[in-house]
Amino acid sequence: MSAPDERGALTPRPSLYDYALRLSAAEPDGRLPAGGYPLPDQPPRPERRSPRGWRETSEALVDALTTLLADPDTTRAADEVHRRLRELDAREHHVRRVVPDLPLVDEAAARALGRRLTRTGTSAEAVGAGLCLLARLGEPEDIPYLRTLGLLRDFMGTAVQALTPLDRPTAALVWLTVRVRNRELRPLVDALAVHDHKAVRATLVAMNLHPRALGPQTARRIAEAMGLADILRAEPVDAAVLAQAARLLSRMTSQRDYRPEILSYEQAVSAYEAVVTRASLLSPTLDHCATLLSLALDLHSGPSRLLPWPPGRREALLDILESVLHSPEWSAVADREPDDPDDQRRTHWIRRTARQPFSARPGSSRLQVEVAVRDPADPDCAETRFLIDGRPLVPEAFGRGPGNSPEYLLDSGRLRATPEPREVQLAEAYCTEGCCGALHVTVQRDGDHVVWRDWRRTASGRRGQPHLPAYRFDATAYDAEITRAEHDHSWAWPARITARLLAAGLRDRPELLTRWDARFGWVGTDFHDPDxxxxxxxxxxxxxTGRQDTNGSWLQFLWRLPDDGTPPDLRAAAALRLLETTDPKTFARVGGGSREYAKELGFPWPEGDRG
Incomplete structure (x- = not known):
């Protein structure tokens, strides 16, 4: 052993807990560090004699750690964990994957080892193993240690996982401390850290909770960290606090973070009760109207329907919201025509959606299909929702993204049942199927029934998903419901109607594009400009000519048609007529493909895309 190596081996390293505690104690006024702390420099790793793959390393970790979990001498066991992890050259992501599934013969011994590793561990891997054990076995006495270690960025996720069942407000505060960089939210984190309840309320009222400024998980963590449900239970509740609480709930119902955060919010039912029963205290403004209607739409057919409601209570809350939103002073909000384009979109959405959560109550059919469009201030796409026996299928069975678009599922006829089985993708993860998966089902007519069977959830990465049985529907009722949903366009706005008519025209006449060496990709509305x-x-x-070089260069083009006030049927017809006579590459813009090929043909490459 060389002299520097020998000195490194003999010099005791401080524990990572002590390191985090020291940094935290140095923060002024009890504040918490924005973005958390980095890990200190770790000792150099031994050179691997032979490379190991993921599976081999994981199997070696199981063998190395299992027996140590039952060792009554936790000091010896902790030292041995450090040594074995170092010998295996295991990384923290190996530890996070393996330790949660290790068998526990002696839970008390494993808990003691987890505490020893978190409080005295000197390597990221050993402390990570301790945190994983406490995520399974932690008790209230572990909260201060988990809170401190969670301030280290690399440990935040596992520490929050361990804290959540023990102390949700602390878990949420640690998450906000490390993840939130928004300057507008930092005063709230600072007030929460020092338990300044007056400042917490003041910062809540002052916060910008616009959907574009606040993600769904951040909304949930804010509600948990500040004890929103407890604040709402207090009397009296300030109308400004009530309005912000409604906005936080509405943000949690979005699926822009894949799983609807409202289902992870333990106090959701209580918060809904407090907000809805006092909704009449809010002033009838456009924003308040859109927020309450968003809550009603989610209670009606979205993830909030899956919350643990007492019998009849969800329906009672919908009745209250209907009474408020359809009162004369609130109805007048949608009768006005604002000058601001964004306010115009919200007003028109309210007009289209005002009856949907209240008049389209479940009937006798076992399957209900409807299209839901969120508040335009929250730029999610239109989604197809399925209620089977009154329960929303996609958030319960998949939970990684919303149902697919009505154009994909309804306009295409994919949900129509025939004797020939057809696999249909009902939902896709918010990223893509290749990343986080999708939900597929096989649809087939079987005599007097239609069967949805052979469910397939691809690469979803979620544990504990419910088993999906084969669902049998009366064929007559099924056909009627699908036909009704296919012909119900009440949810669509002019630009979306134009897109649907344009898509139908190109399905009927694909030669309008192929004559120009072009293949139809998709048609819809712009995510940031839905008009x-x-x-x-x-x-x-x-x-x-049928001589396409499949390995050759290609370009994607985007043809944008702003809403000029022309009726959608006329706009779509004019666009189709233009394709009869004019090469669309002359008026569309390049959106992707080969940058070199675009340059060769003289087409400008889209700004901000490096290709």
Whole structure:
């Protein structure tokens, strides 16, 4: 052993807990560090004699750690954990994957080892193993240690997981401390850290809770950290606090964080009760109207329907919201025509959606299908929702993204049942199927029934998903429901109607694009400007003559059609007529493909895209 190596081995390293505690104690006025702390420099790793794959390393970790969990001498066991992890050159992500599934013969011994590792561990891997054990076995006495270690960025996720069943407000505060960089939210984190309840309320009222400024998980963590449900239970409740609470609840119902955060909010039912029963205290403004209608839509057919409601209580809350929103002073909000384009979109959405949560109550059919469009201030896409026996299918069975668009599922006829089985993708993760999975089902007519069976959830990465049985529907009722949903366009706005008509025209006449060596991609509305229709097509030379080079260069084009006030049927017809005579590459813009090929053909590359 060389002299520097020998000195490193003989010099005791401070525990990572002591390191985090020292940094935390140095913060002024009891504040918490924005973004958390980095880990200190770790000792160099031994050189691997032979490379190990993921599976081999995981199996070696199981063998190395299992017996140590039952060792009554936790000091010896902790030292041995350090040594074995170092010898295996295991990384923390190996530890996080393996330790949660290790068998526990002696829970008391394993808990003691977890405490020893978190409080005295000197390597990230050993402390990570301790945190994983306490995530399974932690008790209230572990809260201060978990809170401190959670301030280290690399440990935040596991520490929050361990804290959540023990102390949700502390878990949420640690999450906000490390994850929130927004300057507008830092005063709230600072007030929570020092338990300044007056400042917490003041910062809540002052916060910008616009959907574009606040993610769904951040909304939930704020509600948990400040004890929102307890604040709402107090009397009296300030109308400004009530309005902010309604906005936080509405943000939690969004699926932009994959799983609807409202289902992870333990106090959701209590918070809903407090907000809805006092909704009449709010002033009838456009924002309040849109927020309450969003809550009603989610209670009606969204994830909030899955909350543990007492019998009849969810329906009672919907009745209260209907009474408030349809009162004369609140109805007048949607009768006005604002000048601001964003306010116009919200007003028109309220007009289209005002009856949906209240008049479309479940009937006798076992399956109900409807299209839901969120408040335009929260730019989610239109989604197809399925209620089976009154329960929302996609959030319960998949929970990684909303149902697919009505254009994909309804306009295409994919849900129609025939004797020939057809697999249909009902939902896809918010990222993509290749990343976090999708939900598929096989639809088939079987005599007097339609059967949904052979469910397939691809790469969802979630544990504990419910088993999905084969669902049998009366064929006559099923056909009627699908036909009704296919013909119900009440949810659509002019640009979306134009997109649907344009898509139908191109399905009937694909030669309108192929004559220009183009293949139809998709048509919809712009995510950031929902009043603009966007048609995507791919240019591949030789497509028109049937001699396409499948390995050749290609370009994606986007044709944007802003809403000019022309009725949707006329706009779609004019667009189709234009494709009859004019190459769309002359007026569409490149959206992707080969940058070199675009340059060769003289098309400008989209700004901000490096290709």
């Amino acid at each position: 603009t229709t966007v048609l995507s097509f791919t240019f591949r030379p030789g497509l028109a």
